Amino acid sequence: MATRGPRIQALRHLPWLVFLFSTTRVFCASPSKVPRLGVHGPYGARNHHGKVKVQSLAPSDHEFRTFYYNQTLDHFNYRPESYKTFQHRYVVSFKHWRGPDTMAPIFVYFGEESSLNDDLGSIGILSDNAARFGALQVYIEVMLAAWFRLKYPHVALGALASSAPVLYFDNITPSNGYYTVVTKDFKESSESCYKTIKQSWFEIDKVAAKADGLSILQKKLNACKPLEAAKELKNFLDSLFSVAAQYDRPPRYPVDLVCKGIDSAPEGSDVLDRIFSGVVAYFGKKPCYNLDAFFSAETLEGWTWQTCSELVIPIGRGSNDTMFPAEPFDLKEYIEECKSAFGHFKEVLRRFSSNIIFSNGLRDPYSSGGVLENISDSILAVYTTKGAHCMDILPATIGDPDWVVLQRNIEIEIINGWILKYYQDLLENSS
Template identity: 45%
Template structure:
């Protein structure tokens, strides 16, 4: 029996509540490893021949002995044992650490585990992050995509206290030990793999639970985008660089367009003019709505700037094509870029301002306020964007307004580290691959240089967000193929060393 998992594009989930968390303008760029736009209009199938879904009776609170700490919830995990060599051969386990969303999209879009399982004769496991998908302590309430339970969770002052990365890592530790115990796979080495926030979790898991995992592949993990370790301009400076490399004319047009939007908006009926020019799906209320949409569109295109289509190139081809017509003005050229990027929407309207909430936007708003906030801003004069510095006071106001909590901007570095990372990790860290594509704006907060012989940075000049762990394509360029091969070689080296040690211990 085929299990049909209705997994629509995250960004287009039906609105089930009138409350919007933070609004489009105040949201940090998404950390999702898979480009949500790639899944538009698609459904994800989990077949019985490959995958089995299980639920583990997970502990709600791993770190206290309060009465509520003994509560449990059902945590979902999905296993593919097709290629596993078995416990009697101590065959390895490749474990994907879920992040800020239901696990279904990762099962469908993250190909690194399935594609390499036959080579390693590995068991493949996907673990869902607490509070997302069907792993919410309040229940799924409508299916893995439903936002009802997430809404209740982040607004419940008792339950949301258990919604954090440390508890999630403890979940993964307990669940992996459970799986090994259940399969009698005590000597099977575990490699944890994650992308974006999940990549951060993978690297932190290796540091916090080295007795459970042999190593970690952390793809596009911005573990240094906290405190003042990474300049706040890092993200949008990379977006600017991506567009400037795609087309100097495109970069200049976008850079000049912001003042032009403001100028037209200030005219009588200016907002109506802009609404008509950009074919918005609803009338603009102010110029900021349009500018935020365009800013987020450019950021999204740069972050997921993957071959063979390369969204930044597609936008710039639209801008440059319109620029060749002497009758077009700056805003006409920018709109041509919007059309090139959003062409599947059709000619009725191209810009939808009414972005709906989904599990990721709601859950990540809480996580960003409580511990995972990255200080992303724009101060550089060479940026193609208008100046918009990160405002810590505004962030505090937003968090207080939405959740009634003060952010803890220093907690991530206090608990996981980050300052002086080279000196510290070279002393005690090992077996971590930090992979990044330099066209990914989040690479500005990633580890880009080797820390030691066993903490390795693999970077590609043209790579984008989490591209290395996604399903491989025949059109993949050679540099991407090589990056994946290098990752496999390193992991294979870890395995060889492990099995040699295991053999010696058994003698």
């Protein structure tokens, strides 16, 4: 039976544990091309009449229930347009919940920059531990768990921010940190692969300069559509290599996959032929290759807004020691693009609070902007040397490496400590 209003209201008095499990697309110093933070690689509760809209996620899936809340557009200024509303979707699983009168917490997944549909049931930190804690599972299309904990400490007991580059702001992290890690991942996989990729950008520009150069490039890479500029191909390859590095996790290990393709190209292959072999290794054999494969139109607009208003991540390649062509981050140009698209520009938040876990895998390019040392007794860094983007919060499998199992166990024990301390404090304050 559908959950009704009073039951939702009761949830306000339970501790929230919020999670940010931060598909990557084209990357360069532009708000629409900032690497995305999603868990998976690319490839609140009443409406204005006081009623709850409920809808099943799918006829065969009774675990998840979808609700819509009539949400205010902007809670933080008083301009008339800020009071507009939209239907804010969230999904709830009551499967393991022990109820509001127990010590059961609410595990809240704060989503990513794309739809929740692919995440339901596949966020292991929730689904693998809900039964143990008797937790209610809530999935919201929001993001930014660590900052939610800072803004609303009375609501969120703690936050696990997986692969969150919170230090990639205000010149704390070098601008080229992201691409430095991508380069390191490929160089560790294969020196010859790394050198081929590094040389390929020059070769693309050289071919493109010919009279029929764009046509030659289209045929070389078997692109589905004619090229209008060499940058289309370069952006596609930039995305492919960056996605491979960011999501370089078992069992596929896409960095090794791409490099094996490049290194196993037939003898006599030129640089671009070898690059094409890497593309085939990543995507498989296809009639042609879509250079927009890493784009998602429905996600792009919202993500661009977020990178202008909340996540101004200055990723670039200025003092360039990477395998990519130089492309410095230009803040003035970035701001102008944001103003052109949205009309105004906000600065990011920078303060810290407590009860936050920052988890990282050092093979993830975003770890270059992550918190890798404990900041206090309750703002903790948990990282693995071989880990990839958000690997710790994926569902557990029999073949998981010991180091990721240990990382997950450490995170869960920290969270358990938060919950115990919360109820201990309640007991002491009520006596």
